[in-house]
Structures are given as C-alpha cells and as structure tokens.
Amino acid sequence: MGRGCRMLLAVLLLTAIFVCPPYAAAAPDITVQTEAGFEGKVKYGKGAPVVITLSNSGSDFTGDLIVEFMENYNLGGGRAIPVTLAAGETKTIQFAIPGLGEGNMGGQQMQMIFLYEGGWEDGEPIDFKGSDTLTPLFMDPATRFIGVLSSNADSFISLRTGLASQGAATELFQLNRLRDFQFPTDPAALESLDYLIADEAAYRELPAEAQNAVLQWIKEGGTVVFGAGSAAAGTAANLTDYLPLTIAAAKELDIQGFDEPVPGYKAVLNEGAMVLSENREQPVAASRELGSGQVIGIAFSIGDPRITSDSGYATYMQSLLSTGQSQKTVLPPEQLIQDRLVYDIGSVNELFESFAVSLPLAIILVALYILLAVPVLYAVLKWKDRREYAWLIIPLLALLASVLLFAAGAKDRLGNPQIQQTGLFKASGEGSLDGYFVNSLLSNRDGDYRFEAPGGTELASSLTGLFADRNLHQAAIVEQNAEETALIIRNMRYWSVSSIVGHTFLEQAGKFETNLTVKDGQLTGSIRNGFSFAVEDITIWSGTRMMEIGSLGPGEEQAVSKAVQSNVLAPASPAAQYYGFQPVAEPEDILPARKQAALSVAYDHVTADGDRSVYLIGFTREAIAPVELQGQRADVSAVNLLLQPIAPGHIMAGDVELDSPFFDTAVTSQEPGGYAEQISEMPPVYFMQDGIYTLTYSMTDLELAARLSLEELNFSGISRGMRMAILNQRSGEYKTLSPEQERLTENAGQYMSADGQIILEFEVRQSAAADPEITLPQLSVRGVIAE
Numbered sequence: 001m002g003r004g005c006r007m008l009l010a011v012l013l014l015t016a017i018f019v020c021p022p023y024a025a026a027a028p029d030i031t032v033q034t035e036a037g038f039e040g041k042v043k044y045g046k047g048a049p050v051v052i053t054l055s056n057s058g059s060d061f062t063g064d065l066i067v068e069f070m071e072n073y074n075l076g077g078g079r080a081i082p083v084t085l086a087a088g089e090t091k092t093i094q095f096a097i098p099g100l101g102e103g104n105m106g107g108q109q110m111q112m113i114f115l116y117e118g119g120w121e122d123g124e125p126i127d128f129k130g131s132d133t134l135t136p137l138f139m140d141p142a143t144r145f146i147g148v149l150s151s152n153a154d155s156f157i158s159l160r161t162g163l164a165s166q167g168a169a170t171e172l173f174q175l176n177r178l179r180d181f182q183f184p185t186d187p188a189a190l191e192s193l194d195y196l197i198a199d200e201a202a203y204r205e206l207p208a209e210a211q212n213a214v215l216q217w218i219k220e221g222g223t224v225v226f227g228a229g230s231a232a233a234g235t236a237a238n239l240t241d242y243l244p245l246t247i248a249a250a251k252e253l254d255i256q257g258f259d260e261p262v263p264g265y266k267a268v269l270n271e272g273a274m275v276l277s278e279n280r281e282q283p284v285a286a287s288r289e290l291g292s293g294q295v296i297g298i299a300f301s302i303g304d305p306r307i308t309s310d311s312g313y314a315t316y317m318q319s320l321l322s323t324g325q326s327q328k329t330v331l332p333p334e335q336l337i338q339d340r341l342v343y344d345i346g347s348v349n350e351l352f353e354s355f356a357v358s359l360p361l362a363i364i365l366v367a368l369y370i371l372l373a374v375p376v377l378y379a380v381l382k383w384k385d386r387r388e389y390a391w392l393i394i395p396l397l398a399l400l401a402s403v404l405l406f407a408a409g410a411k412d413r414l415g416n417p418q419i420q421q422t423g424l425f426k427a428s429g430e431g432s433l434d435g436y437f438v439n440s441l442l443s444n445r446d447g448d449y450r451f452e453a454p455g456g457t458e459l460a461s462s463l464t465g466l467f468a469d470r471n472l473h474q475a476a477i478v479e480q481n482a483e484e485t486a487l488i489i490r491n492m493r494y495w496s497v498s499s500i501v502g503h504t505f506l507e508q509a510g511k512f513e514t515n516l517t518v519k520d521g522q523l524t525g526s527i528r529n530g531f532s533f534a535v536e537d538i539t540i541w542s543g544t545r546m547m548e549i550g551s552l553g554p555g556e557e558q559a560v561s562k563a564v565q566s567n568v569l570a571p572a573s574p575a576a577q578y579y580g581f582q583p584v585a586e587p588e589d590i591l592p593a594r595k596q597a598a599l600s601v602a603y604d605h606v607t608a609d610g611d612r613s614v615y616l617i618g619f620t621r622e623a624i625a626p627v628e629l630q631g632q633r634a635d636v637s638a639v640n641l642l643l644q645p646i647a648p649g650h651i652m653a654g655d656v657e658l659d660s661p662f663f664d665t666a667v668t669s670q671e672p673g674g675y676a677e678q679i680s681e682m683p684p685v686y687f688m689q690d691g692i693y694t695l696t697y698s699m700t701d702l703e704l705a706a707r708l709s710l711e712e713l714n715f716s717g718i719s720r721g722m723r724m725a726i727l728n729q730r731s732g733e734y735k736t737l738s739p740e741q742e743r744l745t746e747n748a749g750q751y752m753s754a755d756g757q758i759i760l761e762f763e764v765r766q767s768a769a770a771d772p773e774i775t776l777p778q779l780s781v782r783g784v785i786a787e
Contacts, residue, residue: 029058047191071099078473096189149202219291227302244273244286245297257312264300369401427644516648538618543570613645705756
C-alpha cells in the first residue's frame with residue numbers, strides 16, 4: 001500500500017473518530033407518576049398508602065426504587081423496593097410508608113424518589129422523567145379521617161355534612177368507590193384513618209390480604225364500625241368472631257335524639273362487649289376491644305336514607321364516634337409520640353456507660369508514668385551509667401502509658417457493638433403487647449449496620465445531625481416484605497452512636513393477671529406475672545399516686561393490701577414527679593434516667609387512643625422488641641416499661657365524690673370557622689378562636705355512671721366574662737352558669753345523661769389583643785352509688 005493510501009486511511013479514521021457521533025449504549029428511559037394518601041390527602045406523621053406508576057420506553061431496567069419518607073424532623077429514611085421493568089413495560093406499585101412530615105411540604109420541594117440501576121448497594125442512580133417527589137395535601141392532625149365501605153355511594157353524604165355541622169373537621173373517603181383504588185394490604189397504610197365504616201356486604205368483598213390488614217390495624221389501635229347489614233352472619237368475614245352484637249329480626253328502634261323510630265334490628269350483646277348506646281329494650285350500639293383497638297356494632301344500617309335524613313342522625317353519630325376515643329385535641333406536631341421518643345428517650349438512651357473513663361485509674365496511670373519516667377528511670381540509668389538510653393526509654397514509656405490509657409477508656413468498645421433498648425409497651429387483656437421502642441447502637445467499626453425485625457414492624461432512623469448535608473436514603477434504608485422488615489444504618493463511623501425508632505405489635509406476649517377489689521378504703525387481692533420474663537418495680541398507677549408492689553419472676557404471684565383514699569380508684573393522671581429529664585452525672589445514673597424517660601412518655605402513649613384507666617406498670621430488663629443486629633454479636637442492655645389497664649372491683653354503696661380524672665373532656669365548635677387546640681391537660685387550657693363551643697364531660701367508667709345518682713355538681717375556675725350554660729338533659733334547655741354560681745345542687749341529676757355525659761355551651765369573644773388561651777372549668781361531682 002502506497003504512502004498516499006496510508007495517509008488517506010489515517011485521515012478517514014480521524015474523521016470517523018472526531019466527526020461521527022460515538023455509539024450510545026441503550027439505557028432505560030423511565031417516567032414516574034406518583035400518588036399519596038387517600039384522595040391525595042394525608043395526616044402529618046401518619047402512615048399512608050403510596051401508588052407509583054413506572055413506564056419504561058428504553059431498555060430493560062433491574063434495580064431499586066427508593067422513596068424517602070420523613071415522619072417528622074427527627075425520623076425518616078429511604079424505603080427500597082426492588083423493581084424489574086422490561087422495555088416498553090408499565091408497572092404500578094402500591095405500598096405504604098410510615099409517615100410524611102414537614103420535611104416534605106411547603107417551601108422548596110426536595111427530591112424524594114430515586115432509581116438505582118443494579119440496586120442501591122452497588123448500583124448507580126439514573127435520571128428519569130416525571131415526578132421525583134410526593135406532593136399530597138397535608139391535613140390538620142385533628143381532622144378525622146373516615147374510610148367508608150358501602151355499595152351505596154350517596155348514602156354517606158349526609159354523614160359528612162352532618163359531622164361538619166357538629167363542628168368536627170372530617171374527611172370521608174368512599175374507599176371502594178374511588179377510581180383505580182386498591183384497598184391496602186399493609187396495616188401501616190391505614191394509620192391515617194380514625195375509623196373504617198362498613199355497611200352492607202362491602203367488607204366481605206375485600207381480598208383476604210386486605211381483610212388481614214384491617215384486622216392487624218385494629219389490633220394496633222384502629223376502629224371499625226359495622227352497620228347492622230354488615231353485622232349479619234358472614235358479612236363481617238374475618239371479623240365475625242369479634243362483633244359486639246348479634247343481629248336478629250328486623251324491628252323499629254326508638255333512639256333518644258331521633259325524630260322518629262328508625263328501621264333497625266333486634267340485637268343481643270355478645271360476651272366481652274360494652275354497651276355504648278341503648279334504648280329501653282336492647283343495646284343499639286356496642287363496642288368490643290380487639291388488641292389496642294375496637295370493633296363497634298350498630299343495630300341499624302348506617303347508610304339507610306330513612307335514617308340519615310333524620311335531624312338527630314348527625315348528633316348521634318358524632319357522639320358515637322367520640323365514645324371510647326381520645327377526647328383530647330391532637331397535640332402539636334412537635335409533641336407527637338415519635339418526637340418524644342427521640343427527645344425524651346433517645347437523648348438518654350444514647351448515653352453509654354462505656355463513655356465514662358475511670359478518673360482514679362487515669363490518675364494512677366499518669367502518676368505511675370511520671371514516677372517511672374523521672375526518679376526511677378534516672379536512678380536506674382545513673383546506677384548503670386547508661387543515661388544516654390533515656391532518649392529511647394522515655395518515648396517508649398510515653399507510648400506504653402498512652403496505650404494503657406487508651407485501653408482503659410476503650411476496653412468496652414473494642415469488642416462487640418453495644419445496643420441499648422428502651423421502650424414502652426401497652427398490654428391488652430388478650431395478652432398482646434403494642435409498643436414503641438428506641439434502639440441506640442454504639443459502633444465498634446465503620447460501615448453499614450443491618451437490623452432485622454418480623455414483618456409488620458415499623459422502623460425509622462433517628463435523623464438528628466444526619467440529614468443536613470445528605471439525602472435521607474444515604475443515612476438509612478428500609479427494606480420490607482410480608483415476612484421481614486430490615487433497616488440498614490449506612491456509613492457509620494468508628495465509635496459513633498445512631499438510633500432507630502420502631503413500633504411493633506406482639507401477639508400472645510403475656511399479661512398481668514389481677515384479682516383486685518376496693519372496699520372500705522382498702523385495695524386487696526393479688527397480682528400474678530403472666531409474662532415469660534421477670535418484671536421489676538411493679539406499681540399501681542391511680543390518679544397521680546403510684547402504689548409500689550415490688551418485683552415478680554415469671555409465673556410468680558403476690559398478695560396486695562394497700563390503703564386508698566377513696567372506694568373508687570381514679571384513672572391514671574399525669575404525675576409531675578415522673579416528668580422531665582433526670583440528670584446523669586455517673587454511669588450508675590443512666591439506667592434510672594432511662595426508666596424516668598419512659599415514664600415521662602407513658603401517659604401520652606396510653607391515653608392516645610382515649611383509654612382512661614387505672615394502670616399496672618412495671619419494668620423488664622428483657623429486650624422484648626424483636627429487632628436484632630445481623631452479621632455480628634452485640635452486647636444488649638434493655639429496659640422496657642409495661643403498662644396494662646386494670647379494673648379493680650368496687651364493693652361499695654353510699655356517698656361518693658368524683659373529680660376531674662373520672663371525666664374525659666371534649667371541645668367541639670358549633671361554627672364551621674371555630675378552632676380549639678388543647679395546650680395543657682391539667683389545668684385544661686385551650687387555644688381558641690372566637691366562636692360558640694360545646695364542652696362535654698364524659699365519665700370514663702360507664703358502669704359507675706349507671707349506678708350514680710347525682711346530688712351536686714361543682715365547676716371551679718369559670719372565667720369572668722365567659723358566658724357558659726349547662727344542658728338540662730331532661731328538658732333540653734340550657735341553664736346559665738356564672739363564676740358566682742359554680743355549685744349546682746337543685747335537680748343535679750337532670751344534667752347528666754344515662755351514659756354519663758354533662759354538656760355545657762360557652763362563647764368566646766375576644767379582641768385581637770386578648771389572650772387566645774382559655775382555661776376551662778374543672779368538674780367534680782357528689783352523689784350516691786346505688787347497691
């Protein structure tokens with residue numbers, strides 16, 4: 001080949017390299033569409049369903065979809081979902097995230113969705129089209145979310161408008177009528193719902209996986225309401241055995257508050273159920289506990305137009321849906337239990353005894369070094385006439401002293417990683433435990449740490465100090481399926497501390513078995529430890545008093561004899577001495593401080609679902625939260641608080657005085673624009689806008705209410721200038737109260753309903769400069785208990 005030909009080929013090759021475009025390997029071309037919540041609405045910090053649609057117009061994709069979640073400013077991570085998407089394929093993925101918080105709303109929208117080709121561990125993120133975040137509508141935490149299952153789409157419109165007319169902010173979702181909606185199969189997706197109402201046979205038509213999710217959601221604190229049509233045999237499906245009422249023949253029911261008799265059914269109360277509403281002949285509504293939640297049954301069809309059109313329907317449903325539920329306005333977001341777990345418990349739980357270095361030991365080692373390096377070494381070298389060796393020996397002694405000091409301070413950190421678990425668990429009468437916990441890890445190496453728990457356990461990473469300079473999924477990854485939940489803390493440094501916060505539900509974990517009676521000022525009986533582990537510091541919590549019992553091993557029983565101030569034990573109330581942070585000055589202070597932290601969160605935890613009871617509490621040193629560190633052995637220190645509601649028998653008749661702890665308090669606005677938010681429970685302080693409000697006191701013990709004949713009502717602390725009136729339950733008329741007339745004795749029994757409710761009406765009118773914080777009066781009553 002001639003020289004000219006070679007030059008021509010070289011020119012052509014260079015032209016091909018620099019002019020012709022390089023070959024581009026085919027790549028996935030994915031478009032993402034997102035939807036979160038119910039009809040795009042979610043509650044702050046609550047679990048919600050998420051639907052993501054992926055469309056691939058490029059090459060095949062195999063990897064992970066990462067969706068970041070942030071329950072609040074303190075908890076979050078990235079949910080990893082394996083995805084395989086062929087070229088030209090469209091796939092819809094439905095799952096649940098444990099919460100969306102303020103980090104995902106308002107201001108600048110952060111990227112929350114990522115695609116990693118080859119997986120999040122070893123793969124690389126790729127670009128995609130469409131939505132890279134979740135943009136739901138965040139609702140006020142006090143808004144009631146009601147899910148409805150019914151074949152009649154129009155039957156619940158009056159329920160929505162009726163509840164709104166009662167001043168209750170309500171979102172009602174016709175779940176089985178929503179377009180393209182698939183009922184969630186993960187209980188966490190239902191966490192935003194306050195109630196699930198099922199009428200007719202709609203619940204039975206759900207897939208088995210969805211029914212199981214509802215069952216688990218109830219056990220973890222949810223409430224299902226069945227109308228009479230749904231309560232018929234078989235239509236309640238997997239909840240049939242938990243129905244509070246057995247429905248029989250059709251009949252008309254006379255119900256207080258309704259204009260006319262309503263079409264309903266004859267009903268019989270099932271064993272273990274509690275009457276919520278009744279007429280002269282039968283129970284009309286009843287509830288039955290299931291784990292931490294309840295199943296409510298009603299002896300008429302909730303969506304029957306002949307009933308929903310009655311003017312008394314909305315008031316009745318408002319009262320029914322408030323019964324057995326929390327009567328407190330939802331706490332401000334910064335005071336949600338997840339925040340308190342991080343701040344109250346986490347801040348103490350992250351203090352390890354190995355942080356402390358023995359000061360006497362350090363002084364001895366330094367003194368020994370000085371003694372050896374100066375007088376002893378000098379005398380020996382002078383005696384041997386080898387003083388020039390000091391240049392070598394002194395550095396070696398310094399190195400040895402440094403090593404000894406290091407070993408003294410790090411001896412507990414060089415071996416296994418250390419875990420401290422602190423939690424609080426509420427026991428049910430069925431033997432289950434529902435609780436929250438904090439696991440704090442002190443690492444012994446750098447790298448990733450993987451925690452695994454049974455399926456259904458919710459895990460999130462504490463984000464304190466982590467998320468300011470990186471994405472949430474770079475701090476922690478959550479992998480979840482039906483059998484297992486895993487959380488991977490990523491890129492931990494040597495001897496650093498990180499915490500995970502979790503929520504779990506334990507079946508058949510055990511319970512305290514009690515046989516207690518109050519008579520003539522004495523609480524007597526016995527307590528047996530029905531758990532498989534030892535429990536220490538067992539205490540009966542009544543009112544603000546803590547009655548110490550002692551410690552019990554598994555299966556052990558102890559007799560109880562305690563003097564009490566009343567023949568009726570008051571429900572647990574906040575005890576000031578158990579609130580706040582206990583200073584930690586010595587390693588021995590850490591364990592008491594962890595117990596104190598758990599107690600400080602306990603009251604808000606046990607009353608979150610409206611339960612006002614006497615409580616039996618105790619601590620176990622067992623790590624009962626089923627979370628384990630994988631890949632290496634860890635040294636675990638656990639302290640978990642157990643709380644179980646108890647109902648001691650009361651053998652009494654005669655005079656009795658009941659004060660605030662015996663009553664739940666609810667404030668609702670009579671005007672659409674009204675707003676009330678509880679700031680403090682004792683005393684009851686509310687932030688209120690101008691408007692007319694209803695204040696309802698409800699006795700926590702319905703059995704006691706049925707036996708009580710009122711003789712006197714006392715309202716202490718009625719604010720001057722506030723117009724307040726009390727409803728006469730018999731006449732339906734209001735009687736005005738004033739600061740000068742705080743005691744009511746004439747016909748006192750006419751002001752309490754048969755189910756123990758006392759209703760007041762008051763008006764708030766203030767200038768813009770006035771203090772919007774209103775202190776409500778505290779109620780106490782006197783009367784006679786019938787035998």
